[in-house]
Structure formats: structure tokens, C-alpha cells
Amino acid sequence: MKQKQTIGILYIATGPYIAFWDRFFDTFEEYFLPNTEKHYIVFTDAQEFYQSANERVHVKYLKSEPWPLPTLMKFHTFLEYRDELSKYDYLYQSNANIICLKEVKEEEFLPRKEKGEKLMFTLHPGYYQKRRIFRPYDRNRKSLAYVPYNCGNTFVFGAMNGGTAEGYLAFIEHMDARIVEDLKKGIIAKWHDESHINHDIIGRNDYRLLPPAFCYPVGFEIPGDKIITGVEKKTVFDVDAFKGVYHENEQGLRYQCKRLSKGIKFLLVPCLGWLRDSVLCRKPN
Numbered sequence: 001m002k003q004k005q006t007i008g009i010l011y012i013a014t015g016p017y018i019a020f021w022d023r024f025f026d027t028f029e030e031y032f033l034p035n036t037e038k039h040y041i042v043f044t045d046a047q048e049f050y051q052s053a054n055e056r057v058h059v060k061y062l063k064s065e066p067w068p069l070p071t072l073m074k075f076h077t078f079l080e081y082r083d084e085l086s087k088y089d090y091l092y093q094s095n096a097n098i099i100c101l102k103e104v105k106e107e108e109f110l111p112r113k114e115k116g117e118k119l120m121f122t123l124h125p126g127y128y129q130k131r132r133i134f135r136p137y138d139r140n141r142k143s144l145a146y147v148p149y150n151c152g153n154t155f156v157f158g159a160m161n162g163g164t165a166e167g168y169l170a171f172i173e174h175m176d177a178r179i180v181e182d183l184k185k186g187i188i189a190k191w192h193d194e195s196h197i198n199h200d201i202i203g204r205n206d207y208r209l210l211p212p213a214f215c216y217p218v219g220f221e222i223p224g225d226k227i228i229t230g231v232e233k234k235t236v237f238d239v240d241a242f243k244g245v246y247h248e249n250e251q252g253l254r255y256q257c258k259r260l261s262k263g264i265k266f267l268l269v270p271c272l273g274w275l276r277d278s279v280l281c282r283k284p285n
Contacts, residue, residue: 004037005106008085008165010093011042012074014064017096018046019236025051027100035106039088043077071158072179072192075172082169091169092162094215097231104227109210111163117208118167121156121201125212125220128155133270138195144178145189145199146285148277149270152202158194160215160228167206175200199284 009028013021025040032038042052043062051057062077064070074093078085085091090110111117127135135155137147162168175196182189189195201207212222216229 004035005089006037006039006087007033007090007092007162008088009038009040010074010078010085010091011040011096012062012070012077012093013042013044013046013096014062014070015045016236018044018049020097020231022050023099023231024096025057031100031103033104033106033109036090041081041085068188068192072183072188074193075176075179078172079169079176086165086169088165090162091165092160094160094228095230097218097233097236098160098215098228099231100228102225102227104214109214111167111208113164115208116206117163119161119163119171119204119207120210121161121197121207122159122210122215123212124155124157125216125222128212130155133274134266135198136191137198138190139273140187140190141285142185143187143189143195144182144285145195147199147202148282148284149273150277150282151284152198154201154209155198156194156201156209157212157215157217158191158197159217159230161197163207171200202284 011021011024021042028038038056040054040057041060042049042057043060045062045064046052052059060081065073078093109120111120132152132155133149135152137152137155138145139149140146163171175193178196178200179189179193211224212220213225213227216222216226218230218232
């Protein structure tokens with residue numbers, strides 16, 4: 001009898017994020033890759049939680065850190081267990097507040113070896129239909145995630161990615177090195193690991209690109225199915241307080257003026273940036 005292929009599902013759930021684990025586990029057990037043996041590597045500071053004694057749930061203690069360190073340093077965290085993770089055929093990671101709504105078959109999700117694919121990413125639902133100058137690449141030239149306005153082919157979602165174990169571990173090792181190098185200079189990329197990912201995939205052709213239906217976040221309404229989707233965080237904890245975000249009074253004149261200014265910059269800056277970067281023939285770092 002042929003042995004089942006295996007996948008290690010990497011799941012970070014420190015602090016309040018462990019509250020999302022129950023639905024994640026149950027829905028992924030029911031619908032996700034039915035012909036693959038699934039193992040869940042859970043990085044958490046929780047002592048005990050749902051299914052923590054399951055033989056396919058492998059618990060790794062991870063101290064809760066202030067935002068954005070949990071997402072920024074997740075590749076570094078995974079690499080601490082590189083030898084253990086390399087035993088799986090595939091590796092996959094997603095945000096904690098994700099559930100699977102419909103069956104996801106291996107042939108529609110995993111990298112296709114016959115096409116030379118080692119990695120998989122999903123199109124970002126908010127930007128995949130926008131012109132590249134309006135996609136939120138990091139425009140800070142001091143960051144290793146920098147992408148000029150005249151570059152970039154697509155924009156993928158940092159909330160979910162994976163690949164063959166060998167391919168994915170090599171990829172996140174490269175990502176971690178660049179993130180750490182930025183941190184040494186006191187730089188945090190605009191969208192953290194997502195910015196570095198979108199910088200790195202420019203020019204690559206060894207990944208499978210999935211439609212937004214495979215990672216459909218809260219707050220978006222786009223045509224098509226919702227296969228893997230996000231769960232609203234605000235129903236579980238105060239997200240703004242957790243991230244240290246302060247919102248101004250939205251009724252005040254100052255706020256309205258800032259909003260208008262932001263809208264003008266949103267349209268004007270990318271256009272001028274594209275003109276400048278095209279004339280200067282700038283390239284990503």
C-alpha cells in the first residue's frame with residue numbers, strides 16, 4: 001500500500017490568537033487535502049488547548065511578543081525547527097484566523113512538480129486587479145523589500161503560502177536573512193513579511209499562483225467562491241489595542257483634511273513615482 005504524502009501545517013497562535021485554533025483545526029481536518037496526512041505544528045504560549053494531545057498536533061512553545069514581531073519573525077521561528085520540518089513532503093503556513101469552507105484537493109492546491117513549481121502563493125484579493133503602481137509594494141529604497149513603481153508583476157497575500165519542504169525552507173531562509181538585515185538597520189518593511197515576499201517573487205517562475213478564493217480575507221467582496229477564508233478578529237479581541245493603533249475622531253475637521261490629503265497622495269504619488277523610476281530605470285534591491 002502506497003504511503004500517504006505528508007504536510008506540516010505551521011500555525012502561530014500566541015496571546016489571544018489561540019481562540020481561532022478550534023475552528024481552524026476542525027475545518028482543515030474536514031476539508032483540506034483529504035488524501036494527505038496532515039500534521040499541525042502549533043507555535044503558542046498556551047499551556048493546554050483543543051486537540052493539543054492529538055498525535056498529529058505538535059506543540060512548540062513561543063513567547064508572546066508585541067506586534068509586529070510575531071508576523072515579522074515567523075520565518076525565523078520556523079527555521080529553529082528546520083530539521084524536524086524537513087521530514088514532511090510539504091509545508092504550509094497561514095494566518096491564525098483562517099477556516100476552510102470547502103474541500104481543497106491536492107491537485108488544485110499543491111505545487112506541480114511537473115511544472116517545476118516548488119512554492120505556492122495566493123493572489124491578494126485587494127490588489128490583483130489594480131495597476132502595479134497602485135499595489136502596496138514597499139517604496140522605501142533603504143529596505144531590502146524595496147520595489148520601484150516601474151516594477152512588479154503581481155501582488156500576493158502574506159497570510160498564506162507554502163511549498164515543497166525543501167523549496168519552502170530554502171525560501172524562508174532567504175526571507176529571514178533579508179528581514180534580519182533590515183532590522184539591523186532599524187528598518188521594518190511596510191507590510192512586514194508580505195513586503196519581502198512580494199519583492200522576492202519578482203522574476204521567479206517556480207511557484208504556483210492560486211486565485212484569491214484560497215485565502216479570502218474579511219472585508220472583501222469579490223466574484224467567485226470562498227474556499228479558505230478569514231474570520232473577523234474583532235469578535236474575539238480588541239485588535240487595535242493589541243497592535244497599539246490609535247484612531248482619530250472621524251468627525252473632526254482635522255481628520256477629514258488628512259483623509260482628503262491621503263486620497264490625493266494615493267493618486268498623485270504613484271504616478272509621479274512611476275515616471276521618475278521609469279526615467280531612472282530603477283530596479284528592486
